[in-house]
Amino acid sequence: MIADVLTDAETRMDKAVESAKEDFATVRSGRANPQLFQKVLVDYYGTPTPLAQLASLNVPEARSLIVTPYDKSALKAIEQAIRDIPNLGANPTNDGSIVRITMPELTADRRKEFVKIVRTKGEDAKVRLRGIRRKIKDELDALKNDVGEDELARAEKELDAITRTHVDAIDDALKRKETELLEV
Numbered sequence: 001m002i003a004d005v006l007t008d009a010e011t012r013m014d015k016a017v018e019s020a021k022e023d024f025a026t027v028r029s030g031r032a033n034p035q036l037f038q039k040v041l042v043d044y045y046g047t048p049t050p051l052a053q054l055a056s057l058n059v060p061e062a063r064s065l066i067v068t069p070y071d072k073s074a075l076k077a078i079e080q081a082i083r084d085i086p087n088l089g090a091n092p093t094n095d096g097s098i099v100r101i102t103m104p105e106l107t108a109d110r111r112k113e114f115v116k117i118v119r120t121k122g123e124d125a126k127v128r129l130r131g132i133r134r135k136i137k138d139e140l141d142a143l144k145n146d147v148g149e150d151e152l153a154r155a156e157k158e159l160d161a162i163t164r165t166h167v168d169a170i171d172d173a174l175k176r177k178e179t180e181l182l183e184v
Contacts (some may be wrong), residue, residue, distance in 0.1 A: 001143055001146065002140065002143065002147060002151060002152075003153045004142070005139050005140060005155070006136075006155060006158055006159060006162065008136070009132060009133070009159060010137040010162050012132045012136075013092055013133075013162060013163065013166040014166070016125060016128045017125070017129075017166050017169045017170055017173075018130055019125070019128075020121065020122065020124075020125030020128075020170050021173050022035075022038065022171060023121045023124075023125070024040055024118055024121060024122075024173055024174070026038060027112070027114050027118050027121070027126075027177065027181070028106075029104065029114075029177075029180045029181050029183070030104075031059075031062050031063060031103070032059050032061070032062065032063055032064055032065040032101070032103045033059070033065075034057040034059065034065065035050050036085075037052075037057060037065075037082070037085075038050075038051075038052065039066075040081050040082065040085060041081065042054055042074065042077050042078050042081040043080075043081065044074055044077060046062055051067070051078065051081065051082075053151050054069055054070060054071065054074050054078060055068055055069040055070060055078060056068045056070075062107055063067060063094055063102060063103045063104075063105075063115060064100065064102045064103065064104070065100075065101045066098050066099070066100055066101075066102065066122045067082070067092075067098060067099040067100075067101065068097075068098050069098075069099075069112040070184065072096075072097065073092055075096070075097075075099065076094070076109070078099055079094045079099050079164060081090050082099065083100060088101060089104050089106065089110070090103050091102075098108060100120070111181050111182055114181050115178050115181050115182065118174060118177050118178060118181065119174065119178075122170055122171070122173075122174040124169055125170050126170055127165060129166050129167055129170070130163070132163075133160075133163045136159055137156065137159065138154060140155050140159070148182070
């Protein structure tokens with residue numbers, strides 16, 4: 001029983017770490033990256049649809065990205081959805097068949113602002129991990145009548161170790177992203 005609860009904790013924490021890494025990828029650094037547009041929803045015939053389902057994304061140069069829609073009638077909606085992305089600073093241009101996005105050079109102030117955003121996302125991910133830990137601890141406490149106190153104490157120590165490992169993984173990803181953002 002305890003092993004199942006701890007396995008569930010590890011699985012849920014792994015998902016939280018992956019989610020944090022995906023969140024970090026959505027903050028732009030100096031280069032164009034298709035992951036920046038991973039969570040963009042386009043109003044396609046009244047339905048919010050992920051951009052990746054409507055178009056292919058190519059990076060021909062370090063600071064430009066080309067969006068080629070599968071359906072040319074979605075071109076205006078794609079362009080508008082990209083224009084509505086907060087903190088991107090890019091102005092997409094539409095030539096009738098593709099949308100070209102040129103990423104502007106980041107200023108030092110803008111880089112620092114992005115570092116703050118990434119740190120906030122990292123702290124949010126750690127809060128999610130602590131929430132998972134709290135729920136798992138409650139599940140372990142519910143097993144108190146079925147298992148001995150020694151086993152429960154060992155399980156709590158193991159839960160703390162699992163949590164610490166995942167918090168460290170988020171910190172490592174955060175440091176890598178900060179380094180990437182501050183690199184000129």
